[in-house]
Amino acid sequence: MTGIDAGVFKALSDGNRLTILEMLSGNEICACKILETLDITQPTLSHHMKVLCDSGLVTARKSGQWSYYSLNRDKLEELKSFLDSLRPYIT
């Protein structure tokens, strides 16, 4: 109906990815910095960043050999709009 994609929520449905999003709040962060924080290997982080980017929640910027990530405002707003459209039943 609303046309929102379950894929966005699938991207959010992992503890490590939620931690990454919290790290990105207000910041643009390099992959290596995220790797220091999480207890996962580099390929696994790369996988998670791909999921987040593919979902549209995160955008990537490459500078030389480094990758910087940040939150995508539009997608966040889209998510909030969807949640706002869900009205609890008034008894």
Next chain:
Amino acid sequence: MTGIDAGVFKALSDGNRLTILEMLSGNEICACKILETLDITQPTLSHHMKVLCDSGLVTARKSGQWSYYSLNRDKLEELKSFLDSLRPYIT
């Protein structure tokens, strides 16, 4: 950090469950009504409703042999608060 549970998003990460939530927007609906709409079997619907209830997004009410479901306002607010806490990076 925020302490939000990835399980809530896991519950949202399925197309059928998103459709169910949209059906529940503003309404309290009987399971049999949902079953009419979705192209799934009754055991599968029962599974999805359990996932939604366990996540806290949906509450169930039994009346005789019927089960009625509705959205849980508090959990929805919790979700919105989390999304609000995610601030996009200002360039």
Next chain:
DNA sequence: GGAACGAATCGATAATCACCTATATGCTGC
């Protein structure tokens, strides 16, 4: 009690996914 109905549980299966190791790619110096 017994039939009928809505809903939950059981058991199984195919698909998805998070994670790893190993390897490849791409960029930056020298």
Next chain:
DNA sequence: GCAGCATATAGGTGATTATCGATTCGTTCC
């Protein structure tokens, strides 16, 4: 070119999950 570093991809594995048919449970009505 070559060494070194950051990141991406390939391939594989164990765990989770969406789905089904069959069955069970609980309620209603005769």
